[in-house]
Amino acid sequence: MTRLQRLKNCFSGLGIDGMLITGMANIRYLSGFASDEQGVASLLVADRPYLITDYRFDEQAREQRTDDGVEIVVRARAEESLGQTLQRLAKGAAIKRLGFEREHIRYSHWQALAADLALDTECFKPLSDVVEKLRRRKDAMELQHIRTAAQVADAALEQIANKLSPGVTERGVAVELEYALMQRGSEGVAFPTIFASGPRSSHPHGMPTDRVIERGDMVTIDFGAVIQGYRSDMTRTFVLGKASTQQREVYSLVQEAQQLGVDRVTAGVACSEPAKYVAEFLNNSPYARFAGDGLGHAIGLETHEKPYFAKEDDTVIEPGYVMTVEPGIYIPGWGGVRIEDDILVKDEGIDLLTNFPRKLIEID
Amino acid sequence: MTRLQRLKNCFSGLGIDGMLITGMANIRYLSGFASDEQGVASLLVADRPYLITDYRFDEQAREQRTDDGVEIVVRARAEESLGQTLQRLAKGAAIKRLGFEREHIRYSHWQALAADLALDTECFKPLSDVVEKLRRRKDAMELQHIRTAAQVADAALEQIANKLSPGVTERGVAVELEYALMQRGSEGVAFPTIFASGPRSSHPHGMPTDRVIERGDMVTIDFGAVIQGYRSDMTRTFVLGKASTQQREVYSLVQEAQQLGVDRVTAGVACSEPAKYVAEFLNNSPYARFAGDGLGHAIGLETHEKPYFAKEDDTVIEPGYVMTVEPGIYIPGWGGVRIEDDILVKDEGIDLLTNFPRKLIEID
Missing domain, CATH: 3.40.350.10 (Creatinase/prolidase N-terminal domain)
Structure with a gap:
């Protein structure tokens, strides 16, 4: 039909x-x-x-x-x-x-x-x-475009990750990332790239500035590709140099929260469930008051589509939904960590569409 | 105040x-x-x-x-x-x-x-x-940002114009143009770049595709930079190889219309005046039925601001207004030509903010 x-x-x-x-x-x-x-x-x-x-x-x-x-x-x-x-x-x-x-x-x-x-x-x-x-339920052609957008994002991030080093500016690297996306076929960018380093990484939606990245900074990059109108949306947080004890601690916490969230997503479950589960996990951590609310959203022709992984969204997840899982900890004046992937809900289980490594990467 | x-x-x-x-x-x-x-x-x-x-x-x-x-x-x-x-x-x-x-x-x-x-x-x-x-009336700081955005656009177009040659794709060159804008400090693009070649150049708002540019094509590029939120907006049309008689004829007509439009803009005049004047000029040409309506718009924090150079807009132009002048001829199946500049209205006369050459450029 x-x-x-x-x-x-x-x-x-x-x-x-x-x-x-x-x-x-x-x-x-x-x-x-x-x-x-x-x-x-x-x-x-x-x-x-x-x-x-x-x-x-x-x-x-x-x-x-x-x-x-x-x-x-x-x-x-x-x-x-x-x-x-x-x-x-x-x-x-x-x-x-x-x-x-x-x-x-x-x-x-x-x-x-x-x-x-x-x-x-x-x-x-x-x-x-x-x-x-x-x-909401994406068809095969739509899924193909979203998969491609996610692959383009993975490859672009891999290409520019080695440009992150002390002395470069946020804007300089963000421009290279957007160029890498478009060279690989992305129709512009899914949304203005979020790129925030050092203490600025506590801005969940920080736009790139002329700030010079320093050793010891955390750098959060949230960006997406567009293929035939369909978007991807991925976030990774890097550490420049050797991570401090607290950087490791916050990173591990967010990584665990993200994995817990991904693991709770399956067809037949209400969107509120993973959201509540991850919120409770973070609320039991020492960083409870720095946890962002909202765990994710559906994605497709628009970057933010309904349903949302939010406590108040009781939409039941169905096969064919594509959603982000993106918990974050944001500590004003110190910095922040967010890890975000796009997942496809299948009849059985899920597929991770974005696959850039999730583990803490310390860039020398 | x-x-x-x-x-x-x-x-x-x-x-x-x-x-x-x-x-x-x-x-x-x-x-x-x-x-x-x-x-x-x-x-x-x-x-x-x-x-x-x-x-x-x-x-x-x-x-x-x-x-x-x-x-x-x-x-x-x-x-x-x-x-x-x-x-x-x-x-x-x-x-x-x-x-x-x-x-x-x-x-x-x-x-x-x-x-x-x-x-x-x-x-x-x-x-x-x-x-x-x-x-509507831009202050000194705003004008500085718009001037910079216009200069960035001029320089970016100059950098990529020599990449226009038979065999490249619309999208390929558009990506290089957007990269050149951002490398020069543009915060993304003012609007999705319009890039249409050959018969597609008759689309006033054609998005770049994978079409391969051929000898004999006209190529219309309409794009802008963003500096501190302030935008520029410029269009140029090129010919790949030696222009045909008709290409020359249409180009000359649009160039003359654009110059007539620019010359009619001055503080104290109603926006409808240049619009009517240029419309009458084009309506007396053999290409009357292919002329686009609307001659231009104000620009600033948004690409399209009021007032408009349109027959029905009686707003009186004041010093400090920044506006585009952009007549076009669009012949379905054949192609199109548009030339667009940004102008600042001063107490006396105007300043052209975009200065990439307006004459017909045949690219070998």
Whole structure:
């Protein structure tokens, strides 16, 4: 069954007879049209699906379309608002109750559409996670892209790890890492590379700066590749020179936490379970108050997808889910350690997709 | 006067006594906190401004804060919703009428906040372009960053132009260009590099593919650097080998249109003027139906800022505005030409910030 058909099958349960898709990853998933720029296209799914864009993306839409049934509508932006175009198409398709993606539409955009659409307010229905739920179980082609993205990340990190040495800057090495990713086929980077050294490594999301790396520093690198839109996401923490006793202690703790987390992930288990288990493990350590909350997230066309490995997320893990496991200890003024891998949940067990060594690496 | 003070001075005219800032570029402009990730921080501006974030960005917020008056509020995400935090702060600050940024808040986010805030609906006011208007005239420091970004782009393009030759792929050269940008200090890329060769150059926004560049191809490259968050945006079109008569003709037409556009930009003129002038010029050419609409846009912390050089934009151009001028001709199946520069509007005249040669370059 096509992805569009799977979506249409949800309509009666949702009480709608058409749906407006504005999330770019959802548009890509359903139609093939690929852009990271919010707003350059919308997908109206009714009996007949319409991809609405403008002249700048007309040829691209025709080339990328994965389903010949999708009609491309090129809107003259100066002459017709998106709401007017939608109203015209919705009328033609006899749509009475139109769903929209409440997480993927700006308030201003929603206001303008609601004003242009000749629908009662209650017939323009805010919906959550409709396409996202279809996207959770990755198919064989999607898994192939994520596997490749993970392999590209492994190889790029291996290539640049030996460039880590006292005297280089965070930014200098981060640039080499991103170049290595792209040379291996990554379409840009999955997200801005996190690269934090020394005391800065306690910033869970520290961007690379011109700080010069010194002997004794811990260096945390969190980065990902993109293949056909599918992302990988991996973190490793290195020590420059011989690790101190406390560096070893914190590293071992995080490594054990990560392994415990990975070991708890299996089809049929609620996402909250590994999260609670690892949180309890870290809370019983001397570093309890420095443990980050949240253990991981699903990944695919977006870096952060639902479900989350979080205490409050009771989603049951299914085969075909790809998720990160990434505990961390962050000690302000001292530094931090995070270890993160991507795992594929299978019918039986899991596959680790990122495989750069997890053991403490002391770089001379 | 500080940026925050300039914002507060707008409050009485807007009928508010506090404002919630959720646009990341606006947060950066006002507070110094820099992230491209929507939602990781919010800024509540009342008598006392509050930057609300979570443990992941606590240290970063303290380091980047440009105004000591900004209080950092670290929210425990699992314990308090953003709306609850806001309600607590708004109550303490005696905010009765709170404005929000209608263009920078998702419908779902707005819904959740509106539910948590103990404000009447009409006291949670949607506003447009409030901080954006403050950002239009760039100050000396901002101009320095944009100038640097433009110089970095000029130099990077010069470095990779000689790598354009029959047999290389679009993606291969695009990767080298992005690497050259970052080696020169660019913080990533201003936007995903547009790189389209041969017939694909008719895609105004074509992403690089594995297409092999051939003799006779036109190649359009549209890219930008980022320095301290400030962007440049430049397009050049090359011909591989000797240009055909038609390639010369289209190139000359676009080059003349671009020069006419640049020449019409001056303080005191409405944005619509250069747009209409260039549109009329192209509409009187044999390629009228292949001309792209829109002549350019302002640029700064974001690649696309208002105002636009568009027929319907009557904003009067002021000194300190930085804008692009980028006419194009796009002929499906044949190819396209676009030439784009960044210009700074001064009290008298303009400065061209991007200076890579505009003349037709035939690459042997």
